[in-house]
Amino acid sequence: MGVVMDADRMGRTLMRIAHxxxxxxxxxxELGLVGIRTRGVPIARRLAHAIxxxxxxxxxxxxxDITLYRDDLMRHAxxxxxxxxxxxxxxxxxxxxxxxxxxVLYTGRTIRAALxxxxxxxxxxxxxxxxxxxxxxxxLPIKADYVGKNLPTSLSQSVQVHLMEIxxxxxxxxxx
Amino acid sequence: xxKDLLAISDLSRDEITLIxxxxxxxxxxxxxxxxxxxxxxxxxxxNLFYEPSTRTRTSFEIAEKRLSADTLNIAxxxxxxxxxxxxxxxxxxIEAMAPDMIVLRHPSSGACHMLARLCRxxxxxxxxxxxxxxxxxxxxxxxxREHKGRIAGLKIAIVGDLLHSRVLxxxxxxxxxxxxxxxxxxxRTLVPPGLDRCGVKVSTSVDEAVEGAxxxxxxxxxxxxxQGAFFPSVREYFNTFGLTAARAARARPDVxxxxxxxxxxxxxxxxxxxxxxxxxxxDQVANGVxxxxxxxxxxxxxxxxx
Numbered sequence: 001m002g003v004v005m006d007a008d009r010m011g012r013t014l015m016r017i018a019h020x021x022x023x024x025x026x027x028x029x030e031l032g033l034v035g036i037r038t039r040g041v042p043i044a045r046r047l048a049h050a051i052x053x054x055x056x057x058x059x060x061x062x063x064x065d066i067t068l069y070r071d072d073l074m075r076h077a078x079x080x081x082x083x084x085x086x087x088x089x090x091x092x093x094x095x096x097x098x099x100x101x102x103x104v105l106y107t108g109r110t111i112r113a114a115l116x117x118x119x120x121x122x123x124x125x126x127x128x129x130x131x132x133x134x135x136x137x138x139x140l141p142i143k144a145d146y147v148g149k150n151l152p153t154s155l156s157q158s159v160q161v162h163l164m165e166i167x168x169x170x171x172x173x174x175x176x
Numbered sequence: 177x178x179k180d181l182l183a184i185s186d187l188s189r190d191e192i193t194l195i196x197x198x199x200x201x202x203x204x205x206x207x208x209x210x211x212x213x214x215x216x217x218x219x220x221x222x223n224l225f226y227e228p229s230t231r232t233r234t235s236f237e238i239a240e241k242r243l244s245a246d247t248l249n250i251a252x253x254x255x256x257x258x259x260x261x262x263x264x265x266x267x268x269x270i271e272a273m274a275p276d277m278i279v280l281r282h283p284s285s286g287a288c289h290m291l292a293r294l295c296r297x298x299x300x301x302x303x304x305x306x307x308x309x310x311x312x313x314x315x316x317x318x319x320x321r322e323h324k325g326r327i328a329g330l331k332i333a334i335v336g337d338l339l340h341s342r343v344l345x346x347x348x349x350x351x352x353x354x355x356x357x358x359x360x361x362x363x364r365t366l367v368p369p370g371l372d373r374c375g376v377k378v379s380t381s382v383d384e385a386v387e388g389a390x391x392x393x394x395x396x397x398x399x400x401x402x403q404g405a406f407f408p409s410v411r412e413y414f415n416t417f418g419l420t421a422a423r424a425a426r427a428r429p430d431v432x433x434x435x436x437x438x439x440x441x442x443x444x445x446x447x448x449x450x451x452x453x454x455x456x457x458x459d460q461v462a463n464g465v466x467x468x469x470x471x472x473x474x475x476x477x478x479x480x481x482x
Contacts, residue, residue: 065201068213068243073477081477083194084201084470120210 007170013148018050020146032096033061036114037085039103042165062089069113094122103161105131108142135159180292180299181471183308184349198470199318216245220275223249226282231437232302236279239468271295298475306340312436313346315467319460320391323432328355333385336395336444338362343436348376361385365406382423389427393434394419394445410443419445432456
């Protein structure tokens with residue numbers, strides 16, 4: 001078990017990603033941030049805050065719950081259904097450049113589900129993917145556009161992202 | 177969740193809260209431009225209705241379609257039941273075509289329990305005789321929670337034909353479980369024996385029942401189930417038990433007025449009250465779709481190992 005990112009490093013990483021987003025998109029008017037529940041949502045809000053700090057522009061921010069789009073629902077005979085939470089995207093995604101935000105990129109299945117879910121809300125101009133940690137082991141052809149940290153892992157390890165808003169501290173750790 | 181949804185009496189307080197919380201998420205889907213999610217893709221749901229129904233059947237069908245299930249409706253008036261087939265035989269034949277869920281409405285109390293024992297499919301009770309109507313109580317509870325922010329501690333008056341009402345039974349079980357103060361009011365001939373032992377205050381005075389109430393829930397006079405004279409005339413019933421604006425004024429100023437439908441205007445409720453500013457009757461209908469989506473979703477998973 002080891003901490004691979006502390007609070008200070010996380011703050012600087014998100015600030016760097018905010019700068020990269022602005023550099024690559026030349027202007028913020030068409031941008032929209034959508035965080036994937038649970039931990040993508042606070043990360044999206046922090047990126048919006050960082051972008052506002054650099055550019056004095058508020059990027060609209062939403063929250064996406066992908067439970068109803070998962071490909072592993074009802075594959076198991078025993079066990080309760082995952083809890084469904086609300087999707088809240090308080091702006092039209094039509095013709096926007098959407099930044100889809102999640103904490104960890106792993107198999108890519110969550111992102112596949114999120115793309116399906118997002119497209120039910122309209123037709124964005126583009127969708128770019130932002131992740132705090134890319135831990136590898138993709139099972140689908142999906143790649144992030146902005147990565148906080150590439151973290152080589154084995155399949156037996158688990159990566160835990162802790163965020164102040166949810167867990168009371170900012171930290172990323174690997175558990176065996 | 178469990179395999180079937182047969183009765184509120186089976187559900188724990190936490191299960192009810194989970195269903196209501198899931199309903200919150202489901203309601204948002206109905207506000208999207210594309211009102212559909214792929215969750216129940218490839219699942220087949222049979223709506224088997226042995227009694228006439230517009231609201232409940234339509235509501236289940238819309239809920240199933242919004243979750244991408246394949247649905248089919250069997251109305252008994254056009255089925256082999258007319259040729260003398262029993263419920264068990266009909267069910268076994270439907271079961272042989274391997275549906276995943278059966279939504280059953282039946283005039284006999286306990287019909288859903290029998291089907292649940294016979295069938296591998298998950299059974300959802302859409303009203304069985306004078307027993308229970310669990311999804312109605314869930315949508316009522318959701319509507320109350322939406323308007324009042326809570327259920328515990330509210331005074332809820334249920335007025336009307338208590339004897340024949342499965343809506344009453346499910347609501348009493350649910351609302352007392354969630355900590356509400358429930359009053360039931362109707363003519364003495366329409367009060368089921370033992371109701372006062374179910375944690376409910378029973379009254380034959382509408383004025384007393386609705387005094388200071390947060391919620392007034394009116395029940396339909398079910399003349400199709402009445403064999404015998406329970407009250408002298410519809411007109412007298414309305415004069416004694418009908419909800420008029422004057423009676424509703426005894427409740428709290430922020431009271432909400434509910435009715436499970438179909439309404440008999442001028443029998444249990446005055447038209448101006450049914451259409452008035454305190455009425456949430458159409459909210460109940462709207463919430464019914466989301467509640468049923470939540471139930472379908474939660475039942476579609478693996479059953480808990482309980």
